[in-house]
Amino acid sequence: MELKDKLVSSFLAFENTVDVDAPVHDIRSQAIKTFEEKGFPSKKEEAWKYTSLKTVLKHDYSVFPKEENALEFRDVKKYFLHDLDTYKIVFIDGKYSSHLSETTHDKIDVCLMSAALTRDKYRVVIDNYFNKIAPKDGLSSLNTAFSKEGAYIYIPKNKLADKPIQIIHLSTGKESAQLLQPRNLIVVEENSHVQIIERHQSLTDNAVLTNSVTEIFADKRAVVDYYKIQNDNQEASLIDNTYIEQQTQSLVSVHTFAFGGNITRNNLNFYQKGEGINSVLNGITIIEGKQHVDHNTLVHHTEPNCESHQDYKGIFDERATGVFNGKIIVNKEAQKTNAFQSNNNILLSDKATINSKPQLEIFADDVKCSHGCTIGQLDDNVLFYMRSRGIGEKEARALLMYAFANNVLESVKIPQLKSRINKLIANKLNVNIGFDL
Amino acid sequence: MLEIKDIHASVEGKEILKGLSLDVKAGEIHVIMGPNGSGKSTLANIVAGKEEYEVTEGSIFLEGEDIEELAAEERAHKGVFLSFQYPVEIPGLTVTNFMKTAINETRKAQGLEEMPAKDMLKKIREKSELLEIDRKFLSRSLNKGFSGGEKKRNEIFQMAMMEPKLAILDETDSGLDIDALRIVANGVNKLKNQDNAIVVITHYQRLLEYIVPDFVHVLYDGKIVKSGTKELAFELEEKGYDWIKEDIKV
Numbered sequence: 001m002e003l004k005d006k007l008v009s010s011f012l013a014f015e016n017t018v019d020v021d022a023p024v025h026d027i028r029s030q031a032i033k034t035f036e037e038k039g040f041p042s043k044k045e046e047a048w049k050y051t052s053l054k055t056v057l058k059h060d061y062s063v064f065p066k067e068e069n070a071l072e073f074r075d076v077k078k079y080f081l082h083d084l085d086t087y088k089i090v091f092i093d094g095k096y097s098s099h100l101s102e103t104t105h106d107k108i109d110v111c112l113m114s115a116a117l118t119r120d121k122y123r124v125v126i127d128n129y130f131n132k133i134a135p136k137d138g139l140s141s142l143n144t145a146f147s148k149e150g151a152y153i154y155i156p157k158n159k160l161a162d163k164p165i166q167i168i169h170l171s172t173g174k175e176s177a178q179l180l181q182p183r184n185l186i187v188v189e190e191n192s193h194v195q196i197i198e199r200h201q202s203l204t205d206n207a208v209l210t211n212s213v214t215e216i217f218a219d220k221r222a223v224v225d226y227y228k229i230q231n232d233n234q235e236a237s238l239i240d241n242t243y244i245e246q247q248t249q250s251l252v253s254v255h256t257f258a259f260g261g262n263i264t265r266n267n268l269n270f271y272q273k274g275e276g277i278n279s280v281l282n283g284i285t286i287i288e289g290k291q292h293v294d295h296n297t298l299v300h301h302t303e304p305n306c307e308s309h310q311d312y313k314g315i316f317d318e319r320a321t322g323v324f325n326g327k328i329i330v331n332k333e334a335q336k337t338n339a340f341q342s343n344n345n346i347l348l349s350d351k352a353t354i355n356s357k358p359q360l361e362i363f364a365d366d367v368k369c370s371h372g373c374t375i376g377q378l379d380d381n382v383l384f385y386m387r388s389r390g391i392g393e394k395e396a397r398a399l400l401m402y403a404f405a406n407n408v409l410e411s412v413k414i415p416q417l418k419s420r421i422n423k424l425i426a427n428k429l430n431v432n433i434g435f436d437l
Numbered sequence: 438m439l440e441i442k443d444i445h446a447s448v449e450g451k452e453i454l455k456g457l458s459l460d461v462k463a464g465e466i467h468v469i470m471g472p473n474g475s476g477k478s479t480l481a482n483i484v485a486g487k488e489e490y491e492v493t494e495g496s497i498f499l500e501g502e503d504i505e506e507l508a509a510e511e512r513a514h515k516g517v518f519l520s521f522q523y524p525v526e527i528p529g530l531t532v533t534n535f536m537k538t539a540i541n542e543t544r545k546a547q548g549l550e551e552m553p554a555k556d557m558l559k560k561i562r563e564k565s566e567l568l569e570i571d572r573k574f575l576s577r578s579l580n581k582g583f584s585g586g587e588k589k590r591n592e593i594f595q596m597a598m599m600e601p602k603l604a605i606l607d608e609t610d611s612g613l614d615i616d617a618l619r620i621v622a623n624g625v626n627k628l629k630n631q632d633n634a635i636v637v638i639t640h641y642q643r644l645l646e647y648i649v650p651d652f653v654h655v656l657y658d659g660k661i662v663k664s665g666t667k668e669l670a671f672e673l674e675e676k677g678y679d680w681i682k683e684d685i686k687v
Contacts, residue, residue, distance in 0.1 A: 380489075385525045388485050389535070389595065390513035390543035399538060403529030403578075 003057050003179075004039050007142065008032065010063050014146055017064075024117055024147075027131050031144035038138035050323040050355045051294040056237045056263055059207045061179035063146075065094035069172045071203075073100055076170055079201045084416040086197070087165040089151040093172055094180045096149060100168075108194075110165055113150035113183055125154055129187050133243040133271060134213050140241050143213040147183035150212075153196070157189035157219070164195040164414060171236070173204025184214040188222040197417060199229040202236040214242045218250035220274070225413055226254045231424055232261035234289065241267045248274030248303075255412060256283040257421055258293040259428055269298040272334075275305050283312040284405045284421075286428050287320040294323035301334040310341040313405045316352035327359040328369060335364050341371040346378060346404060398431040438463045438634040439484070439603050444495035446476075446483050453479040455659035456495070461603070464631040466648060468670060469638045471656035472678045477638045478522060480656070481607040484636075485519035486512045499603065513539075514546040516602030516633075520592040520609045527579040532591065533561060535579050536598050543599070564597040568624050585612035593624045604628075605636045610644040622647030642670040655681055 001009075011032045018025065040057060041048040069092050073080075080088070087110045090100035096112055103111045109122075116122040117130075131147075134140045151167045171178055188194050202208045218224050230238060238261055244252055258264050270279040285293045299308040314322045324343040345354045358371040378400055386396035402425065409425075412418040439461040446454040453476045461467050471477050483490045484497060486509035497505050504512055527535065541551045552560075565575060568590050580588050589609050596604050606625070610618055625648055629635060637648065645653075645667060653670045655663040657678070662685055663669065673681070 379525070382525045382527060384485075384487050384509060385521060386527075386535075386539075387509035388513055388517075388519050388521075389539035389599065390510050390546065391539055392510050392542060393508070395538070395542060396510075399530060399535075400527065403527055406529035 003061060004035075007063060008036050011145060014064065018148060019118060022118065024126060024130060028145050028147060031131075031141040034136050034141035035138055035145055038141065040138055047296060047325065050321070051263065051265055051292065053263070056209055059177035059209070061177045061207070061209060062175040063179045066175070068095050069093050069174055070099065071097070071170060071172065076100070076201075076203070079168060079170065079199060081164075081166060081197060081416055081420060084414070085163050087163060088168065089165065090168045090170065091149065091182065092170050093174065093178060094149060094169075094182070108156065108159055108161055109152060109154040110161075111152050113152045113185060114148055116152040116185065117148065122152070122154075125187055126185075129215065129217055130185060131215070133215055133217075133245050134241065135243070135269075139211055139239055140213055143181045143183055143211050143241065146181050147213070150183040150185070152184070153186045153194065155188045155192040155194050157191055159189075159192045161192075161194040164197060167196065167198040169200045169210065171202040171204075171206075171208045173202065173206035173208075175206065177207040178209075180208065180210045180212075182210070182212045184212070186214065186216045186224070188216075188218050188224050190220045190222065192219075193223040195225045195227075195414060197227045197229065197414075200232055200236070200238055202233045205233060205235050208236040209239075210237070211239045212241065214240075216242065216244040216252065218244065218246045218252050220247045220249060222247070222250045224250075224252045226252070227412065227414075227417060228254070228256045228266075229259075229421075229424075230257060230261055230264050231259040234260070234262055234291070236261050237263040239265045239267070243269045243271070244279070245271045245273055246277045246279060249276040250274070251278045251280070253280035253282065253411070255408070256295065257424070258283065258285040258287065258295075259424055260287060260291055261293075263292045263294075265294045265296065267296050269300070270308065271300050272302055272306050272308075275303045277303070277306040279306075279308040280411070281308070281310040281312075282408045282411055284408050284425075285312070285314040285316075285322055286401070286405075286425065287315075287322070288317035290319050292321045295325070296323070297326045299328050299339065301328070301330045301337045301339060303333060304335045304337070306334065307338045308340070310343075311408055312343045313408055314343070314345040314354055315348065315401050315404070316345065316354055317348040319349070319351045321352070322354040324354070324356045324373070325359070326357070326371070328361070328371075330362040330364050330367055330369065332363040335366045337364060337367040337369065339367070339369040342373070344374045344404070346376055346401065348378070395431055398426070398429040401425075401429060438465075438500060439636070440498040441484075442496050442498070444483065444497065445493045446479055447491050447493060448479065448489060452493070453659055454483070457656070457660055459654065459661065461634045461636060463634055465651045466629065466635045466637065468645065468650040468653045469636060469656050470640070470642075470653065470670060470673060475656045476659045477656055478607055481519055481522075481605045481638055484512075484603075484605055485509055485517060510542070511546070513599070514543050518596050518599055518601030518604045520589075520596060520604065520606040522607040522611070524580050524588045524592055526581045528581050530579050531577060532575045532579050536561065536595065539595070540598060560598065564594055567597055567627060568594045569620050570594055586614060586617035589613055590617060590621060593621050597624060597628055600628075602633050603636070604633070605638065607638045608640065609637070610639055610641065618644065619647060642674045645670050657681055657685065
């Protein structure tokens, strides 16, 4: 049976596991209909021209988490940012692991979507925010239909989350192929701040497909820093759908570190709904082998005096393929918009490719919008210069790649995270530079 | 220190050096002058080990060891330094981090421990003062947005940091105003001692008002056609290279 049919027919079984009288269930049943109509995207769609899900969809995925699998912290410690005090929401094969987690209800809520979707005390927030900005495309609808578990973060007004929050998804590979569909909701009210780090990690070579949806709401003057670490196994694919709505003078930044996996697709959409908003989209992609990373971004400016800054760097070796598709829409009312986009790439091999496509739709006349895209190789003259100073060829190449990605790394605000990303890059490039840039 | 024997070298199949020999002893400063296209930069690059330059005949010895087969970084580890005519820019890599890496990679290759951070900072401070380099330059991306003069000063700063046995200064004086020239020359003079050697490649004799060479050589059409002392440089300045061409014909 095709995965689509399997999923549609599984919905009945899924309904036995949730409260079908809850208001959110109407949203789910509507969503499964939408998915049934639209299905998975194909390469015929412009937005999926360079990313094919065909090979990923052919696995016979187990579509619900079957049992609770336990893991010892010491065995998975390396996937945590463990030298930093954080809240943790940890899932093993899609099921919440209370053993590995550290949640809170003290002034702020850092807890589970399953609780938020079922308990009365969260009812107002769910009514106001759940599924309000996720678009009605096939993949988001699929996630919505099966939405049950994920991270729920609610920061009421004038609160500073006292420590960063890690959301970690671990896959044990007990099933030969596992589909995971986490659903996250993050609501940050006026003047509040939060920092979130998200990671998906498969522990074996069995196939994993994650179709994740995250909705983030940043109210007036809220500050949200979101970091995504995508450094997964060769058999793990990720479709990350992140939708962000920002109100007046809020600042939201999303950093995406795409260092591996089979197929990684990031749909990252920012919807600005007020004035004086700043949206920051930064990314570093370093991949090799046959890995594929696709960044599909949208920033929609609707009101005057807002900014957006996009800076994506990519390094592609062997047969790796990259896609950058960055769309900026500036409405007629959004005068004095400053929208910047840059996508710079280095191809280390003749077989590596990058497809980079900016799309600017500007309807206002008094705006500053720029986009730039470069594709290059490491310059032999620069390498010779470095080697003539005693730096070996391998180290010189790595140092150049570090330098290339440095300004994105610089903007990481959590020092321990920055240092971790530094180490991940050093591991990927197989060098020990001896200092953090 | 450096012994070049009858070297022939080509780039992309075109022969540039046609049997050049040069003998530089420790404690000496040699100046190499010559018209454009005579092979001056090729000479600098083959000693530093640039791979695009193919040595077809002859050999290069550093302290008696044939270095012709060595990679550029291995030559650097043995004490060869090239001050580039056109220093490259590396956005995202600070001067300090570049030097730290260069020095520690060299020390690693020499079987030494990494230099302690405190010593490194002290050395950076001393050498930047010697070259009158503002400290804020050291935290900026290497050569990015530097003026021509700042780039050249930065080259000599790197030389001071690396403490090479053999330094080749490839047109380090071109593009310098008189103050920068004085600073660079002063730096070079301070770095000079009885155990190292310097080869200065230049177009002009004005540098020689500050740096006193032991020998001056004229490079023409891939060969050294005339060698002498400082006076040769002044004679060249006065008579121009046509005089050399005439001289060769005779």
